[in-house]
Amino acid sequence: MSAADRRTFLKSAVGLGATTLAPGITLYAFGPAASAETAPVSAAKRWALLIDINKCPSGCDLCVSACRKENGWKSTGHAATDAQWIRKVTLRDPETGKTREAPVMCQHCANPACVDVCPTGASFKRADGIVLVDKHICIGCRYCMMACPYKARSFVHEELTDQKTNAPRGKGTVESCTFCVDRIDAGRIPACVEACAAEGGAAMTFGDLNDPKSDISKAVSAAASSQIRADLGLDPGVRYRNL
Amino acid sequence: MARASLRALAFVALIVLMGLGVGRAFAADGDASRTPVPHPPKGQGEHCVADTEFMRRNHMKMLLHERTETVHEGVRGGKFSLAGCVACHAVKGDDGKPVAFSDDRHFCRSCHSYAAVKIDCFECHASQPDVAKKSAAVQGVDGSIAALADHFRGMKP
Numbered sequence: 323m324s325a326a327d328r329r330t331f332l333k334s335a336v337g338l339g340a341t342t343l344a345p346g347i348t349l350y351a352f353g354p355a356a357s358a359e360t361a362p363v364s365a366a367k368r369w370a371l372l373i374d375i376n377k378c379p380s381g382c383d384l385c386v387s388a389c390r391k392e393n394g395w396k397s398t399g400h401a402a403t404d405a406q407w408i409r410k411v412t413l414r415d416p417e418t419g420k421t422r423e424a425p426v427m428c429q430h431c432a433n434p435a436c437v438d439v440c441p442t443g444a445s446f447k448r449a450d451g452i453v454l455v456d457k458h459i460c461i462g463c464r465y466c467m468m469a470c471p472y473k474a475r476s477f478v479h480e481e482l483t484d485q486k487t488n489a490p491r492g493k494g495t496v497e498s499c500t501f502c503v504d505r506i507d508a509g510r511i512p513a514c515v516e517a518c519a520a521e522g523g524a525a526m527t528f529g530d531l532n533d534p535k536s537d538i539s540k541a542v543s544a545a546a547s548s549q550i551r552a553d554l555g556l557d558p559g560v561r562y563r564n565l
Numbered sequence: 566m567a568r569a570s571l572r573a574l575a576f577v578a579l580i581v582l583m584g585l586g587v588g589r590a591f592a593a594d595g596d597a598s599r600t601p602v603p604h605p606p607k608g609q610g611e612h613c614v615a616d617t618e619f620m621r622r623n624h625m626k627m628l629l630h631e632r633t634e635t636v637h638e639g640v641r642g643g644k645f646s647l648a649g650c651v652a653c654h655a656v657k658g659d660d661g662k663p664v665a666f667s668d669d670r671h672f673c674r675s676c677h678s679y680a681a682v683k684i685d686c687f688e689c690h691a692s693q694p695d696v697a698k699k700s701a702a703v704q705g706v707d708g709s710i711a712a713l714a715d716h717f718r719g720m721k722p
Contacts, residue, residue: 362638448639456636457689483665485691487648492689507641 360507367450368432368531369501370559371515372538372547375424377525383410385425385526388517392502393489398480405476405491407499408514413565424565425514425526428453428474428499429550429558436466436475445496451559452503457495466496471551472558474498501528531559605675608653614644624650628686647686652694666692 386408390396395405408427414420434453436445444460447453455466455475467475475498478491485491488504502512510516515526529538541547547561613620627645634640654672655663664670666687669678673692677684686692 359643360639360641362634362640446637448637450639454636458632458636481688483667485689487651487691487695490689490691495689503639504641507639 363448363450363507365449365451366532368559369430369451369506370529370531370538370561371430371501371512372527372541372561372563373425374525374527374563375422376564377523378423378425379523380412380421380423382423382522384517384522385514386410388513389427389499392486392505392513393500394484394486394491395476395497400479403477403479405478405497407476407497424562426472426474426550427514427560428470428501429472429556429560430499430501431559432557433555435469435471435554435556439465439469441465448503450506452501452506453498454500454503455496455498457490457492457497460495462494462496464496470498471554471556601679603676603679605672606654606656606670608672609655610653613653614649647690648694651690651692655694663693 389408393407395407397404408425410423411426412421412423430451430453432447432451434445434447436453437447440446441463442459442461444456444458445453445466446456462477464477467473467477475496477496478493481493482491489500491497502510502514505512511528515528518524518526527538527541529536531539531542533539542561545563547563548565549558549561550565552558615623624645628647628650631640631643631645632647634643635646650672656670656672658664658668658670666674668674671692673684673687
């Protein structure tokens, strides 16, 4: 029995009951299968993030602190090498002196440079567009860190003991923003987006670019947005407005 | 005559009782044989995701299989998960919180220290559940298990 067959079998066996009331109307009843295995992700989705810089006030770091709290990365007292999954970057126009800030994290490129250079296959892109590090196979060579034009990845230099269950991290491996992949698989949105919407300027819109009805698809088609270093052709999944 | 038979009966009864006592002594000796065997603390649920014999031999294979499916394909909520093991088999420490892998009372260590098999799961993964739940040692339903757990707590890995 192949893996797919097994999953289908389990799903039908464990309690997804469907009742057809009338043609076209079907009632689905979820029994104890509420926590049943989820299906593998597919390329039908392309997760992406749109950040409106005009709604991102200077000095606000709600997204950064939410990410820290969710994924458990923090300062070890070595600022030069500390892990940084998301950072506020200050942009200054040299002509006018106007400054503004933008959150920058892994851009979840469609053609990720980090995946190209990884010698072990640890750096990979999931079918739904999320770029991850499989820390089981990562040897800590840090080629991906050199290849990434967004400085999005960090290396863990020190032994860790208080990791979060949802975000395993360990010495000798490279890590970066995962779009809170465990939350996405559970049907939730990333922690930064949630924090920004709840207490910040609601500058972040997260969603599926392949779904024309999603908020992010409507937003990117309604007004101009740009990618950082679009000239590199990496096609980042994180887009910015008013950059 | 009656007195003699009574005496014989008492003698037989004594022999039988002694035999029972000796038997018990041997049985006790058999239980606590000179070879120490690990007795990992009991989990919290009614039963494990598979029977004990199967888990003993195959838990590593199941974890390896599901790790690839989960990391690369996003398959979550599977029957076997490290987070599931850690949550169900949490052992409460002196401060009332589940102990970490660095503590020799940790569920995984009770066998792995015994067998001298080094595992690196907890270099990255959390060895304690995020939310403190009732852990194995607090339940104390079965006194013998608590005693065994105490015994193994006293042993150096």
